[in-house]
Amino acid sequence: MSILQLAWRNITKNPLNLIMSIILFGLGVGLISFLLLFNSQLKQKFDKNLAEIDLVVGAKGSPLQMILCSMYHIDNPTGNISIKNATPLLKDLHPLIKKAIPLSLGDNYKSFRIVGTNHDIIDLYSGKLNEGSLWVKDFEVTVGRSVAEDTGLKLGDKFVSSHGFNEDDDMAHDHTSFTVTGILGGTGSVIDQLILTNTATIWRVHEHEEEGGAESDSTKFTHNHTENEPSNHHHDNSNADLLNHPDQEITSILIRYKNRTNFQALNFGRNINENTEMQAASPAIEINRLYNMIGVGTDALRSLAILIAIVSALSIFISLYKSMRERKYELALIRVLGAGRIKVFALIITEGLILAIIGFVIGTALSHIGMEIIAGYLKADFRYSFTGWKWVNDEYLIFAISLMLGFIAAIIPAIQAAKTDINKTLSEK
Amino acid sequence: MIFPDMVCKAKDILLILGSSGVGKTTLLHLLGGILTTQQGSVSIDGTEINMLNGSALDKFRGQNIGIVFQQNHFVDALTVLENVILAQSLAGQRTNKKAALDLLVRLNIGHKANINIRELSQGEKQRVAIARALINKPKVILADEPTSALDDINCEEVLNLLHEQAKAVGSALIVVTHDTRLKDKIANRIILQTL
Numbered sequence: 001m002s003i004l005q006l007a008w009r010n011i012t013k014n015p016l017n018l019i020m021s022i023i024l025f026g027l028g029v030g031l032i033s034f035l036l037l038f039n040s041q042l043k044q045k046f047d048k049n050l051a052e053i054d055l056v057v058g059a060k061g062s063p064l065q066m067i068l069c070s071m072y073h074i075d076n077p078t079g080n081i082s083i084k085n086a087t088p089l090l091k092d093l094h095p096l097i098k099k100a101i102p103l104s105l106g107d108n109y110k111s112f113r114i115v116g117t118n119h120d121i122i123d124l125y126s127g128k129l130n131e132g133s134l135w136v137k138d139f140e141v142t143v144g145r146s147v148a149e150d151t152g153l154k155l156g157d158k159f160v161s162s163h164g165f166n167e168d169d170d171m172a173h174d175h176t177s178f179t180v181t182g183i184l185g186g187t188g189s190v191i192d193q194l195i196l197t198n199t200a201t202i203w204r205v206h207e208h209e210e211e212g213g214a215e216s217d218s219t220k221f222t223h224n225h226t227e228n229e230p231s232n233h234h235h236d237n238s239n240a241d242l243l244n245h246p247d248q249e250i251t252s253i254l255i256r257y258k259n260r261t262n263f264q265a266l267n268f269g270r271n272i273n274e275n276t277e278m279q280a281a282s283p284a285i286e287i288n289r290l291y292n293m294i295g296v297g298t299d300a301l302r303s304l305a306i307l308i309a310i311v312s313a314l315s316i317f318i319s320l321y322k323s324m325r326e327r328k329y330e331l332a333l334i335r336v337l338g339a340g341r342i343k344v345f346a347l348i349i350t351e352g353l354i355l356a357i358i359g360f361v362i363g364t365a366l367s368h369i370g371m372e373i374i375a376g377y378l379k380a381d382f383r384y385s386f387t388g389w390k391w392v393n394d395e396y397l398i399f400a401i402s403l404m405l406g407f408i409a410a411i412i413p414a415i416q417a418a419k420t421d422i423n424k425t426l427s428e429k
Numbered sequence: 430m431i432f433p434d435m436v437c438k439a440k441d442i443l444l445i446l447g448s449s450g451v452g453k454t455t456l457l458h459l460l461g462g463i464l465t466t467q468q469g470s471v472s473i474d475g476t477e478i479n480m481l482n483g484s485a486l487d488k489f490r491g492q493n494i495g496i497v498f499q500q501n502h503f504v505d506a507l508t509v510l511e512n513v514i515l516a517q518s519l520a521g522q523r524t525n526k527k528a529a530l531d532l533l534v535r536l537n538i539g540h541k542a543n544i545n546i547r548e549l550s551q552g553e554k555q556r557v558a559i560a561r562a563l564i565n566k567p568k569v570i571l572a573d574e575p576t577s578a579l580d581d582i583n584c585e586e587v588l589n590l591l592h593e594q595a596k597a598v599g600s601a602l603i604v605v606t607h608d609t610r611l612k613d614k615i616a617n618r619i620i621l622q623t624l
Contacts, residue, residue, distance in 0.1 A: 001511060001518045006504070013506035329502040336463060337561075338491015338520040340484035423464040426498065427454050 003343060007350035010323070017323065021315040022359050025402075028309030029363025030370070033398055035302055037371045040392045045384060046072070046287055048189045051124050053283050054260050055269050057081070057089060058252030063281035064290060070103055070252040071283055073113050073190055074382045076165060077105055080249035081278050083242055089253055090239040096265050099124070099256040102242060104202040106251070107161040109178070112147045112383055114161055114195040116202035116250070118237045122184070124254065125191040131155055132182035136237070138201045142182035144192040146385060153180050161205065193383040198237050203248050309405060316355050316409040324348060324413040331417050332425040345418035352410025353403055360402040364395065432456050432469075435619050437569070437601040442592050445605045446612060447621030454573065456621070457605045461571050462490045474568040491520030495562030495600065497591070499574040501554045503546040509533065509557050510542040516561045532560045536590070551578070559591060566598040577608045584610055 011018060049071055058066040061078025068075035083090070089100050101124060104116030115121075119134055127144075132155045135142050143153055153159065157180045178197065186192055242250070257265045269280035324331070331344055339347075372388025379385055430452040437443035447453050458464040460471055462478045471478050473493055481489050503512045513529040533539045538556045541549060549557065555575070562570050572591055576584040588604070588611060595602040604611065612618065 001507075001515050001524065006506075006515070009504075009506040009511075327505075329500075330504050333502045333504070334515075334519060335487060336461070336490065336496055337516050338487055340487040342484065343519075423458045426458070426463065 003347050003350055007347055011354055018319050021319050024312035024315055025359030026362030028305055028312050029360050030366035031305035033364055033367035034370050036392055036394050041386050050283055053254045054257045055255040055280050057278050057280045060279040064286045067281055067283050067286040077251045080251055083248050084246040085277055090242055096257055097255055098258040101254040102250045103252050104199045104250045108165050109159050109161050110151050111166050112195050116197055116199035125187050125189045127187050127191050128185045130183050130185040134182050135197050139178050140181045141178045141195050141197045143195050144184050145186040146192040147195055148183045155180055313405040313409045320410055320413040324417050328425050331420055332422040335422045341418040345414045348414035348417045349410045352406040356402045356406025360399055437603055439599055439601050440596045442602045442615055444611055444615040444618035448607050451621040453605045457571055457573050461494050461496050462486050492565055493568045495567040495570040497558045497562045497572040497575055501558040505547055508543050509546055512546050513561050513564050516564050520565045536560050563594050563598055567600055569601045570595050572604045574606050
């Protein structure tokens with residue numbers, strides 16, 4: 001019978017004595033590990049979606065909101081900007097701008113956002129067509145992989161959008177029907193959860209709304225639409241085409257500079273903010289600001305988790321110490337039967353380590369299951385896919401720290417046990 | 430405390446008799462290598478156990494000395510059989526489940542082998558303690574008050590059992606007790622008195 005078996009039997013003999021310590025330890029580990037999992041996936045998502053976008057230009061308002069809306073698609077737009085105002089940015093051959101990608105938001109299908117934009121957005125997120133083709137005509141859409149997976153949309157399918165960003169039957173534009181012409185492969189970035197079409201489509205959806213007014217005769221427009229589509233003047237998806245409609249609006253523009261260290265590029269955003277009715281914001285700066293804000297919360301949670309872990313280690317220490325006192329005859333007996341002091345020391349340490357390992361396993365399970373549950377909510381609310389079934393490297397570190405805590409908790413009882421005077425203990429009646 | 434010289438040969442039985450407070454337990458601990466002598470020596474099968482120290486002594490004790498305590502302590506988390514096997518493994522010997530079980534059967538406790546040790550009666554526990562003392566075929570078996578809690582019939586039975594089993598494995602048996610009933614049953618005896 002090995003020390004390990006003996007330690008295990010001692011622990012399982014009276015599990016109720018130790019259950020509180022283990023649960024506490026599990027909670028501490030679970031919270032720390034959950035924060036790790038969540039932060040790492042969140043950071044990964046945020047970083048991936050930065051997509052080397054240097055500047056976002058949109059309506060004046062909260063710059064962070066604009067970034068969250070235009071790059072991460074989790075907040076509402078700050079408003080719209082007119083093509084007229086944005087003309088300098090959309091013109092080809094701008095000396096600073098390598099790429100300017102207009103975004104027009106306002107509709108969703110099953111809470112996946114429909115984005116009016118141009119084909120450059122595919123390259124921006126390193127997307128690839130999986131099936132079909134990119135949108136060409138109005139009301140043709142290309143959908144991201146998550147959209148296709150979750151809604152079951154297939155090539156050639158038609159669907160009706162609803163207004164706003166959350167699914168709401170009352171807000172359905174039942175006069176407009178979109179056709180899926182292409183499905184993108186997965187990228188892990190936000191483009192997976194977007195329904196892409198051209199800018200004019202968004203305009204036309206909302207024109208109808210204005211024209212339709214009382215929405216009593218919406219059928220008329222459905223009719224209009226399908227008939228008008230082919231004959232309507234062609235939108236070729238280029239920025240130049242947008243410039244033909246100076247009175248129309250878009251939501252924002254994603255900009256990639258030709259050279260981001262260019263001195264003029266550094267002042268470009270400020271010029272827009274000071275001299276136009278539009279607002280420019282740098283994603284890197286805003287996201288850093290967001291990290292800092294979230295950081296306070298995560299720091300507080302992490303401190304709490306560390307506190308719980310320390311308290312649980314203390315509680316393991318107390319349990320072990322108590323059990324060691326109760327078992328002093330047993331320990332003396334083990335010595336009489338031939339175990340040296342080192343073996344008795346190792347026995348108690350092993351018990352501490354086993355408790356820590358059980359706590360770690362419980363905590364890790366809690367954090368992964370918790371992450372999976374949260375992932376469900378995030379998916380429902382923001383269409384972002386997180387997962388609980390991903391292991392991060394730092395969990396090895398947590399394992400090592402758990403073992404260390406178990407060792408520290410056991411060391412005093414173990415030393416005491418090793419120092420036991422067997423003559424005295426066995427002479428006590 | 431000073432104790433007289435004493436010798437017990439293999440397969441022999443030695444009775445150490447004395448009333449409470451004369452240092453019986455101290456003597457037993459000295460003989461068992463639990464306590465070391467300040468003067469004089471304890472020699473078991475040619476080994477001066479005072480010369481051993483630390484883990485060497487622990488190991489020697491585990492392999493060569495079987496002790497039956499007055500109050501029988503066990504590892505509560507384990508079954509009867511496991512408590513016996515534990516004595517094998519702690520002495521650094523290969524565990525032999527069959528030998529342990531055979532011994533328990535010989536001591537008439539085999540049917541309880543897989544029951545948790547806490548569920549046994551005092552009498553049953555004593556048999557397990559004897560089995561545990563015998564399992565490693567030690568050179569000497571020390572028994573501390575093995576009979577004082579028993580009635581006359583059981584007293585004789587336990588003494589016979591101890592002696593038989595000790596003889597069977599070739600051990601010397603030393604019984605330390607204040608139980609004067611044993612006086613007439615064992616010829617080789619030393620009576621301790623307060624000095």
